[in-house]
Amino acid sequence: MIRFENVSVTYDGADEPTVRGVDFEVPEGELVLLAGPSGVGKSTVLGAVSGLVPHFTGGTLHGRVTVAGRDTRTHKPRELADVVGTVGQDPLSHFVTDTVEDELAYGMESLGLPPDVMRRRVEETLDLLGLAGLRDRPLATLSGGQQQRVAIGSVLTPHPRVLVLDEPTSALDPAAAEEVLAVLQRLVHDLGTTVLMAEHRLERVIQYADQVVLLPAPGEPPLLGTPQEVMAVSPVCPPVVELGRLAGWSPLPLTVRDARRRAAPLRERLAGRQQPPRETAPQTPAPSARRGLFRRGTPGSRTGARASGSPVAEVCSLDVRRGRVQALRHIDLTVAPGETVALMGRNGAGKSTLLSALVGLVAPSAGSVRTAGAVPHQTRPRDLVRRVGLVPQEPRDLLYSDTVAAECAAADRDADAEPGTCRALLSELLPGIDDATHPRDLSEGQRLTLALAVVLTARPPLLLLDEPTRGLDYAAKARLVTLLRGLATEGHAIVLATHDVELAAELADRVVLIAEGEVIADGPAAEVVTASPSFAPQVAKILAPQCWLTVGQVRKALAREALR
Numbered sequence: 001m002i003r004f005e006n007v008s009v010t011y012d013g014a015d016e017p018t019v020r021g022v023d024f025e026v027p028e029g030e031l032v033l034l035a036g037p038s039g040v041g042k043s044t045v046l047g048a049v050s051g052l053v054p055h056f057t058g059g060t061l062h063g064r065v066t067v068a069g070r071d072t073r074t075h076k077p078r079e080l081a082d083v084v085g086t087v088g089q090d091p092l093s094h095f096v097t098d099t100v101e102d103e104l105a106y107g108m109e110s111l112g113l114p115p116d117v118m119r120r121r122v123e124e125t126l127d128l129l130g131l132a133g134l135r136d137r138p139l140a141t142l143s144g145g146q147q148q149r150v151a152i153g154s155v156l157t158p159h160p161r162v163l164v165l166d167e168p169t170s171a172l173d174p175a176a177a178e179e180v181l182a183v184l185q186r187l188v189h190d191l192g193t194t195v196l197m198a199e200h201r202l203e204r205v206i207q208y209a210d211q212v213v214l215l216p217a218p219g220e221p222p223l224l225g226t227p228q229e230v231m232a233v234s235p236v237c238p239p240v241v242e243l244g245r246l247a248g249w250s251p252l253p254l255t256v257r258d259a260r261r262r263a264a265p266l267r268e269r270l271a272g273r274q275q276p277p278r279e280t281a282p283q284t285p286a287p288s289a290r291r292g293l294f295r296r297g298t299p300g301s302r303t304g305a306r307a308s309g310s311p312v313a314e315v316c317s318l319d320v321r322r323g324r325v326q327a328l329r330h331i332d333l334t335v336a337p338g339e340t341v342a343l344m345g346r347n348g349a350g351k352s353t354l355l356s357a358l359v360g361l362v363a364p365s366a367g368s369v370r371t372a373g374a375v376p377h378q379t380r381p382r383d384l385v386r387r388v389g390l391v392p393q394e395p396r397d398l399l400y401s402d403t404v405a406a407e408c409a410a411a412d413r414d415a416d417a418e419p420g421t422c423r424a425l426l427s428e429l430l431p432g433i434d435d436a437t438h439p440r441d442l443s444e445g446q447r448l449t450l451a452l453a454v455v456l457t458a459r460p461p462l463l464l465l466d467e468p469t470r471g472l473d474y475a476a477k478a479r480l481v482t483l484l485r486g487l488a489t490e491g492h493a494i495v496l497a498t499h500d501v502e503l504a505a506e507l508a509d510r511v512v513l514i515a516e517g518e519v520i521a522d523g524p525a526a527e528v529v530t531a532s533p534s535f536a537p538q539v540a541k542i543l544a545p546q547c548w549l550t551v552g553q554v555r556k557a558l559a560r561e562a563l564r
């Protein structure tokens, strides 16, 4: 149904092809997963199927890509629209109408489907994706996950024979991701729909894949095989596979269920062992802990927040209204210097709104917010930037310059930091990003990393991150975790909104669960995440009732055993 024949793509101005030697086929009615590190070219491969590459992106495509027999080089994207439905990484930039219902109908209208068919399919899709309550809502007022669900719904309504999905679950809460993947699986099994999907969170999707196409490194030809074959050699793999490799399980398990069946001997070895502490930050870091990235003073040194040891964030009885929606009610939250707090909860629960309130983007309708001693919505941006920084869910919102170098220079100026600070941070986080690249042309993971470096340049004592692992591969995630731990050790408080249960398990001291705008749980990460199957990381589910959260903890415990 989709065929790549020795395809390579070279973007304008690049010396080397971004992808080369791409030669594979996706048979009708199969779900094929495209995996590989950040920036390796997954979106480029997907774009070649929908025709966006090279028609919209520019560059040169050698070889041939056909979809249902149509050559995507000689057919423009709109001439493929009756066969291929595409969901990109940034739903908002693809929306063409203003409201949920209109967006769901738009694709069908362009194909000239009869009104009664359109009506029926819109209703079906609203139900299928849990969007009925939002049908009249302007798209711009939806939460990130709600937007992603609409984007998926809008490509499903025309019933395309081929779906091309770029990280379709990246903004979805764990339960919503399962629901969407179950819908896709039903389309594949019952209607013979063909799906090519790129996704970093392999723990969510690997079990649904018939085949995996792995792009191991930039410019290297892809590797093809069954999920088991590819996971045995892949540089990116989910925790269940990593644990399987560590324990020497063969064949490698791909699901929690498979792993649990083999886990009894491992549980026995681990029984009675002390869980090694994660490298979490001390609550009151010693001055000697200050090292590395931020040489020009500790966080808060200009604001006095840390010197006085007072909380970096204090939220009291906070209510926030957004249009007709009561987004937050009676929120109480205190965050201490050096503390890492994960905000979790379903799409639309109010996590981004809480971050927005902490950085002054929305004002309380009742209650109060103080960050690093200031009332954020009444503080000038220039002063606020040294107290609190937000990496938004869509990093594009933070980037204005034409090149990476200019963006970094502007960040240094805005933060009053030594020239080169931002660029050094960027290189440390994700090597290989070129100074001359336009931020628009960076891969999703690269763009997020740039936004993070821009925010960190001001060394704010309170760092807020909205879904920081969207678009990041496991290695980039591990680097992010190391960096954030380092910042916490230096005294930065970190609050992150995330659906990434593995990240929360790895990084957070504390998890705050939000539902319908209210805090429903607030406690140590291990306790909160393991209390609910939706939020428990894979390792916790595999080794329950023992309480291990990450492969790293298990690895350390086994290493200690070996030393005895």
Ligand SMILES: Nc1ncnc2c1ncn2[C@@H]1O[C@H](COP(=O)(O)OP(=O)(O)OP(=O)(O)O)[C@@H](O)[C@H]1O
Binding pocket: 011, 012, 018, 036, 037, 038, 039, 040, 041, 042, 043, 044, 045, 057, 058, 437, 441, 442, 443, 444, 445, 446, 471, 472
């Ligand atoms: N329009 C473009 N012009 C120039 N370079 C581009 C363009 N689009 C992508 N690139 C570059 O091509 C490389 C591959 O990007 P791509 O988005 O395909 O990677 P990816 O594997 O999807 O990454 P991620 O997992 O982070 O989304 C990156 O280095 C990116 O900077």
Ligand SMILES: Nc1ncnc2c1ncn2[C@@H]1O[C@H](COP(=O)(O)OP(=O)(O)OP(=O)(O)O)[C@@H](O)[C@H]1O
Binding pocket: 140, 141, 142, 143, 144, 145, 146, 171, 173, 322, 323, 324, 325, 326, 327, 345, 346, 347, 348, 349, 350, 351, 352, 353, 354, 497
């Ligand atoms: N500008 C707005 N106008 C009206 N309602 C809004 C606006 N922005 C957000 N909302 C609504 O407020 C609620 C909370 O949204 P918020 O973005 O804080 O959720 P979230 O927990 O971050 O969700 P997600 O996990 O999907 O990112 C949602 O119901 C959302 O639709």
